[in-house]
Amino acid sequence: MMSGNSPDFTERLRAAGLRPTRQRVALARVLFEGGHRHVTAESLHAEVKATRMPVSLATVYNALNQFRDAGLLREVVVAPGRSYFDTNTGHHHHFYVEPDGELHDFPSDKVTIAGLPSPPKGTRLSRVDVIVRVHR
Amino acid sequence: MMSGNSPDFTERLRAAGLRPTRQRVALARVLFEGGHRHVTAESLHAEVKATRMPVSLATVYNALNQFRDAGLLREVVVAPGRSYFDTNTGHHHHFYVEPDGELHDFPSDKVTIAGLPSPPKGTRLSRVDVIVRVHR
DNA sequence: GCATCTTTTAGAATAGTTCTAATCTGCTTG
């Protein structure tokens, strides 16, 4: 019998092919229960620890990678030596504020990109990332 | 009296406000004497060592950062945990072949991006990066 | 050629991430 505390996350994880362990459910709750978020492994670790559920940093890394592989998260590469994960997996692009490291989504609805060359021979398009870098 | 061996690089470095030391000249030669290139610190280190000019890895890192700050190189962030430097500092974008890590330039002449939102309040546009991710 | 300020260097240090091997937990079965 389940607690009724967060059946949504339990189900969502199961649907993604991941066992709904305490840690993964706790992480999913932090990640997905509000609006869209950008996190790093460190920031997520700090947040989940604040909920008094003990989760190791290794588990945070494991979970982020699994969530990304399962399509629950999208990894955004904007700066060397730091990975951001975005809970918004839909089509959109990013503002990156240097040097703070702040990241903001913007929808791709209104953005049109024309004239892109076709992929190199033997390759298929996988994604087009647009990063608008701004500074203060 | 100068050797006449590579006055171009010596001058180019001086013009960029950098003392033309042996190491920096050797690195500049490897980087700039052919066509446009993409390098990592490690790959550049291997190349310059092959020219029999001893240069430490720390110096390669220093030089890459200085060259980038001086506008001689552009840093391209495509994958977590690895920095690429591009000798092409003009307007252009990139194909990134996953999972090999291969990077190819393409000119931005024919590419038009319309409908980008304006930068967040208090910030100014610094650059728009387009990364076209492809796989085999 | 000397003095000075910059650069280089080897190696240590740091940051972010992954790995290892032991322990634990969720799920299935009887």
Add this chain to the structure above:
DNA sequence: CAAGCAGATTAGAACTATTCTAAAAGATGC
């Protein structure tokens, strides 16, 4: 609902990329 098993978690070690440190070497101005 106990037992068993596969998969998950953990602390800490290991690893990779990069930066730092302090000492030695080199470039430049006089």
